[in-house]
Amino acid sequence: MDTLIPYFRAGLENNEFCLWVTAQVLGAEEAKEALRKAVPDLDVYLERKQIEITPYTHRYVNEDVFDSEKVLNGWIKKLDQALTSGYEGLRLAGNIVSWLEQKYWDHSADHEKKADANIAKPQIISLCSYFLDMCSPADIIETAFAHQFALIKKKGKWELIENFGRKDITDRKQPNEAFRQSEQCIRLKLETIPSPAWEVASPELAEIVNIEIIKPFINDFYKLTHLAIGLRDLKDNVLVGAGFQEICAKFHRVHPETCKHCIESVAEQSRDILPGEYKLYKCKNNMWDILTPITVSNQHVGNIIAGQFIFDDEPLDYELFRSQARKYGFNEEKYIAALEKVPRLSREAVDKGMSISMAFANMISQLSYSNIKLAQSLAERDNLLETLLKSEEKYRNIVETANEGILLMNAETIVTYANKRTAEMLGYNLEEIIGRSLSDFVSEKSKNSAKLHLEKRMQGTSGSYELKLIHKDGSTLWTLINAKQFFDKDGKFMGCLNMIIDITERKKAEEKIKTLADAVESSNDAIVTESLDGIITSWNMGAEQIYGYSAEDILGKDVSIFEPASLKGEIKQLIDKIKQGEQVKLYETLRQKKDGTLINVSVTLSPVFNASGELVAISAITRDITKRVKAEEALAKVEDARKKEIHHRIKNNLQVISSLLDLQAEKLSYKKTIPTSEIIEAFRESQNRVISMALIHEELYKGQGTDKVNFSTYIQKLAVNLFQTYSLRSKNIRLLMDLEENAFVNMDTAVPLGIIVNELVSNSLKHAFTENQEGEILIRLCREENKKETHRSLFSLTISDNGRGIPVNLEIESLETLGLQLVSTLVDQLDGEIEIKREQGTEFRIRFNIAEGIKS
Known part of the structure; x- marks a missing residue:
């Protein structure tokens, strides 16, 4: 940039048409801004189309492929247009090496030779620049050979190297006068660029600092502190800046005398200032500024000037500024309006800005020093290779080490x-x-x-x-x-x-970094980095999915944007915990999405340290647990309902058991004397009734959450239990069962049916057979009718034996036994009907309708 600016300025002044083909690292607009600083009348030149600034993609490539013919033909065409328009010639510049891919590098040497042949025309001047760190010594030699002459820095000075093998070219014997002027201008500028032995002279700040790297930090500083900031060399040239106030940019820096005040203030304050210090001062134009020196290897090379503000605790002296406006001929109203825009900052905010400014100055100093050391390292490497090629034996020790x-x-x-x-x-x-x-x-x-x-x-x-x-x-x-x-x-x-x-370790590190970066970016969790002041500095895709903000929307914003109104200040409290060395892990809270929706989240905060162990940022991992929280709430409701249902069922069943015991007690209360065997039998009957109910609950809880009981399975277990209870009487009796599969009934139906089966099977075991008599008991459950439209089915339950039977003239309603009375009562409870057959034993057939649930 420092060679191109004077190069094109000379061309414009010499009435030449200028063509600047920019590389990837520099956009056309940036190039215009850079040139405008050296050529105040640039807009005039642009308006009359004396200079064209265009990206390399328009001039050097065709469908993303380097096109040498397109370049050379374009030059000839531009020269013809320039001469036709009355210009003295064509002056052009372009940097191929900075963007040309390796696969097209093979063609660059041929292109340079053809280009040099075209430049033999006296009306064309071309400047081709190369980055030494991208070229081997052989590349440098080949490139120099492809041109009539080259400017090469040697031991800190630029020398003109002429290719004597090309001196017989007639068109080159008398170089164009404009080119000589341009070459001299470039040489004078390049003389100031520091070499590996730069310590012998004062280095130029612009040559040892990478402005493109510094620019984002400058912008971030302004956003963070609201202090205007500029990086200036010792000649008061602003290399990069941000946030300059209107009162300074349009008034103080425009008028010669007030501009002189600015320069003198900086010169006075930077005098004798030591590294690591800063000066807070009010400039001669009555604006507060902070000056922080930049030193490289104990040499003062520039300053960071931050400020253009007024303290909020000092009264604004309007009369003073109005007098300044009158004194220097400023429009008074516009000047005061600009004054009103000047930031009013607290001393605390300014202190913070000064601290950041000092750290920033130190960073630039270190970065500049690193650039110098890199230049030294590259120069040493190239010198090593050159000496090796000249004398292998002489320098073998150097090569070996x-x-x-x-x-x-x-x-x-x-x-x-x-x-x-x-x-x-x-x-x-x-x-x-x-x-x-x-x-x-x-x-x-x-x-x-x-x-x-x-x-x-x-x-x-x-x-x-x-x-x-x-x-x-x-x-x-x-x-x-x-x-x-x-x-x-x-x-x-x-x-x-x-x-x-x-480079094995570098490759491993790159792979780890890539793996980590991929993991962060692909994580479903929100992974965010924020400064110690709560400003968001990184944002992954998971964060976008959870919060609804894109990275473009959110970067640079304060993390408090996620806080619901009811939790304002919570995030700051969590950040303070990290600053104090405390842990914040799996902290559950509420956060607000972009659309205003509240979500439940689990947050883990971790400190981020720099290489010096200093806390510089905070990493936040946030997981959306809204579904889990809702599921837990729903589960809690289900659990509460389940407990209430269990309580209800236990209460009802205990009431049934209590009623059965009351009936049994009432039956016995009419007798004056009761044999022990009868009492035992009464307890056994009561026990069996309770067991019949317990088995229903056992089947119910095997149903994995359903409130239906597989009644067929239940009958099997109940019958087996009864046969075991009456084992002495049932040893010669066979149990036959014919049960409908997948007959599911609810608790209100299962309990009375269970007691009915218990009573009738127990009755057969006790009374149907004489001692040692062989016989059969049959239990049959079948669905006789299925009414799908009402989800109800007609069932028949048959319990029969081939024993002695019940007398023909005996009605069930007149029976005095508690068991059969219960059967009659429970059948009525089910709205069913009972039929008794007395042929070849006794058969009870009960029909009833139920709301059936068939388990799939």
Whole structure:
């Protein structure tokens, strides 16, 4: 950017048509803004169409593929248009390396040669820039050879390297005067860029800090503190800023004298300020500002100026500002209106802003220092390779102690040299490596990839690629290989120099990060990161599903947006617990969705620490438990109803048992003397009646929640129990049963039917047979009619024996036995009818209608 701005400014001033093709990292609008700072009249040039700023996708690619012919033809067309429009020539710039994919890099050298031939026309000037950290030394040499001359930084200074092999080109003998002026302008600018030995001079802040990385932090600072902020170099150039107040931007910085006040205030306050300090001061235009220095390796390189505010506890001196407006010729009403917009901040808020500003300045200092160290590291790497190629013996010790593996192979991929680091990475001795094919150390899955990259090297393409190698112990390691090929004087491929870096741990870390990121993003739980002030900084898909907000909607908002009105302040209390070292796990509460719906959630908060162990954020995992809570509430209601039903049933059954015992007692009360055997028999009968009811409950609770009893199964168990009770009498009696399957009846029907079966079967066992007499008792239950429209069925229950029978003239209503009286009463209770047959024993047939439930 620092080369392009003066380059295009010179072109505009020399009446040349300028074409700026931007790369991915810089949009057309951003380029215009950057150029506007150096060319105040840019809008005039744009209006008369002297400059065109366009993205590379419009000029360099065709259907996402790099199109060299399109580029070159476009240049010629633009030149013709420029000359026709009265301009002196065409000045253009573009950065191919920053966006060109590796698979199209093979064609870039040919493109550069063709481009250089076109630029031989004196009316065309082209500036092609390359990032050194993307180029090997061989790439740099090839690129320089493809052009008549190149500007290359060497030992901190920019030098013009001329390609003498191309000096016989007639059109190049007299370079265009405009180009010489532009080249001189660029050279002067690049002289200030720091080299690895930059400590000898004061570095330019713009050259050692990445503005694109800093910009989001600048914006976040303004959103958080409401303080205008600017990153300025020592010449008071604003590199990036946010939130500048209207009173400063449209008044103080516009008038020469008030602008001078701003600059003088900064200069005075930054004088003798130490690293880690800040100064709170009122500038000469009566605005409060905070100055924090940026130092890199003990050198003051710039400042962060935050402020343009007024304290809320100081009275606003309107007369003072009105006098300033009159003094400098400002529109008084507009000036006071701008004053009204100036933030009024508490001292607490300003203190917080100062703390953040200091931390921010330290971060920029560290980042800048890292950029310098990276530049030093890259320069050292390139110097190492250059010296190796010049004199292998002289620099062998340096190569042997390098942190990178260095391996030479011939045209047949046989290893001819390897350093110690290569042997360490592969687990072999050097003797075991040299003389073997490189493919012996490549994993099976990577052999095709290695073959393709070798073919590219043989075709003259250099570059870096990742390859999986095999350790001697059979384990695999990921490596990054930077390969440089060699050819003889006839252009025959002779081999490659491979610089190998073990990136296994980086790959593992990337995989873990990817796995974690995928897990977070695909989780059904809401996983959110928030600052210590409660500002949302990350938002996964689970959070969007639970709360209804998209990431675009919610990022930068306060987490209190989720609080229902009845729980305002709760989230802040939870955050305070984390700050105090307490735990918040599975905390159940209510939260509010985007549409206002309240949901039940379980929240777990966790602290997030930086590398220094400082708490910097809070992670919140929230699970929607609304369905579970509703299910628990429903289950509680069911449980309550079940308890009431059990209470009701027990109460009713105890009442029945009490009534039966009362009847039994009443039956015995008419007798003056009662034999013991009769008393025992009476207790046995009562016991059997209770058992008959207990069996009904047993069957009911086996029904897994239904309130129906399988009456056929119940009759079987009841009959077997009675035969066991009267075992002495029933030893020669067979029990026959013919029962309808899947006959389900409710409790109100099952209890009286059970007592009926109990009484009639007991009666047969006690009275139908003489001692030791053989006989049969038959129990039959069948459905005679099924009325589906009313969900009722007509059943018949038959209990018969082939014993001595009941006398013909005996009516059941006149019987004095309690059991048969109960049978008659219970049949009436069921609205049924009873029929007695006395042929070949006794048969009781009972018909009744019931609301039946058939269990599927």
